[in-house]
Amino acid sequence: MSRPGRADEGSLNAETLAFLTRPGLNRLWTAARARLERNGLRPTGTMRLQHLDAPEREALSLLLARPVTGTTAAISLSDLDARLHTSAAGRGLAATLEALGPPLTDRRALRDAATAERARVWSTARTELESTSLSSQPWTERWLEDLRRGGTLTRQDPYTAATVVTQAIRTLATLFPDGDAHPTPVSWGRGELATRATGSAHGLDDGTLLSRLVLRGIALAHDTEFPTDAPTRRALWRTASVTPDEVSSTVLTYGLRPTGGTWQETALCERADHHRETHLTLRELRTLTLRLPPGARVHVCENPRVVEAAADTARTAPLVCTSGSATTVVLTLLDVLAASGCTFAYHGDFDWPGIALANRITQRYGAEPWRMRAADYEYLASRAQVRDTPTILLTGPPAEAAWDPELAPTMTAVGIALHEEAALDLLLEDLG
Structure with a gap:
């Protein structure tokens, strides 16, 4: 990600590095780093450092070119950025922190990217839903909203979330081909249905995220409670004409x-x-x-x-x-x-x-x-x-x-x- 204010100069010279890394400036750099990472790496706002000791007051006075005499100092990030540009550091606040290490992280950009990724997951889900026979069924809107509010998918990485919700929609569309919760029964083995949806016969096994999403959809389609144990899960599968494995155990x-x-x-x-x-x-x-x-x-x-x-x-x-x-x-x-x-x-x-x-x-x-x-x-x-x-x-x-x-x-x-x-x-x- 771009880092505003980053200079292209090489490493700090030894004298400048020794000054900037003196213990009296440690709290300043820590606070400045946290604020910059929250601000999208832009030097805006004011920091307040409290309970300053004598070495900190001395170091800050030399760095800011103004006397710091009290135990509290208010420091404008834009002023600090400008001061570093004109000092021996020869670079702005972001570039100075990069030189002191470790690299800065643009947390705002990361949050925005994560929000955009989540939005794409739901956009993908809605597009997929509208392309199927399920789009006319009122329970599908509630199903999608329950998934959004429940947070189950948002805890997954975006690729996994998009893949699983797409597989769930296609599986439900297979079970309800006309959008009808009570279609003419077409019997499916659960392993067969899982293979069709995921390529693996175990894709709809108990405990998988996909099986939970599909069962929630079946429960809403039949206006019944979400199953809480193995017998009720099996019974719910059967209401959708899906036969769980009933011979291996x-x-x-x-x-x-x-x-x-x-x-x-x-x-x-x-x-x-x-x-x-x-x-x-x-x-x-x-x-x-x-x-x-x-x-x-x-x-x-x-x-x-x-x-x-x-x-x-x-x-x-x-x-x-x-x-x-x-x-x-x-x-x-x-x-x-x-x-x-x-x-x-x-x-x-x-x-x-x-x-x-x-x-x-x-x-x-x-x-x-x-x-x-x-x-x-x-x-x-x-x-x-x-x-x-x-x-x-x-x-x-x-x-x-x-x-x-x-x-x-x-x-x-x-x-x-x-x-x-x-x-x-x-x-x-x-x-x-």
């Missing part, structure tokens, strides 16, 4: 014997009769009528090893495994089972993440603790000590157990983590 089950007579339910019963585990996908859960006998008690575990051991020993109780965390597909299955009248008993790891997960399950479904009380922990810890089993220390912030106020203090006092496998023999007894 599964929930591990064992011993489920639904009472219906469809081929899917029959297959589950046969696998249970043959002591075979079953992985269910979200796609299957959407089409499966999964009703167990009234009041059926379903055990829920955290680690797949419990399911494996139950199958190996031909246990009969129904079992669902969270596989370390309760993902969307796990919660979807438990929701279905809870709606059919099932009750739950939960067991997981005796460590702080395990307690946090147990809290989530017990509070959401009213699940009973399954060998997960303080007495159970103490017994397993003592047994591990007697058996001389290597121990793992508890780490991380403690988590209170919602079902047993004594559990967290007991775990803190003993100080060891016990994974679910430590109780495997006891769990298998309960699984009948």
Whole structure:
């Protein structure tokens, strides 16, 4: 950027440099630099230096060619610029500061450029919007205004912001080709739609900026709330005839014997009769009528090893495994089972993440603790000590157990983590 007042002369001579860099002028140059950078590098306005000491008053008097006697001095930048031009420095204020270093930054020009770039982003977005069938829809104006006010795009660099908002508009135009929020359904896979918009099958994955922009548009088009969790996001995608990936994530089950007579339910019963585990996908859960006998008690575990051991020993109780965390597909299955009248008993790891997960399950479904009380922990810890089993220390912030106020203090006092496998023999007894 241009720097007004910059001279083309070479470096300052040693005598001039020694004078200008004396400690008594440090505050002057710092204040002048800050003011110049705010002023677009133009020497305008007045600075006020306060609490001047004797060396500062002496240096300023020599530089300004006028006596500075008080503890406060008002210094006109234009006068300082003129004085430097006629002094041994032989150059104006901006050029002198450049010579003293570091280079000046025209912050006003940077702000103006950033403002212009942001304006171009919105101009690009509006032009793109008007070129599509969405332009006649009132919700698109609100969508664009929400993006502007929300600041999500303005926090991106201009190229990214323009690219993403353009991709979002084209994606929404693909979903609503006639500008109608309820068009004749054309089914899209989310990966397929993402590839069309971005070239990547992951362009509309959860958490991406593009997916948030498109979902906000879909929500406004259907006059519904913006989704706040994975199940509601999936449901909103489906309202626009977009099918999220519903086959790659599964929930591990064992011993489920639904009472219906469809081929899917029959297959589950046969696998249970043959002591075979079953992985269910979200796609299957959407089409499966999964009703167990009234009041059926379903055990829920955290680690797949419990399911494996139950199958190996031909246990009969129904079992669902969270596989370390309760993902969307796990919660979807438990929701279905809870709606059919099932009750739950939960067991997981005796460590702080395990307690946090147990809290989530017990509070959401009213699940009973399954060998997960303080007495159970103490017994397993003592047994591990007697058996001389290597121990793992508890780490991380403690988590209170919602079902047993004594559990967290007991775990803190003993100080060891016990994974679910430590109780495997006891769990298998309960699984009948």
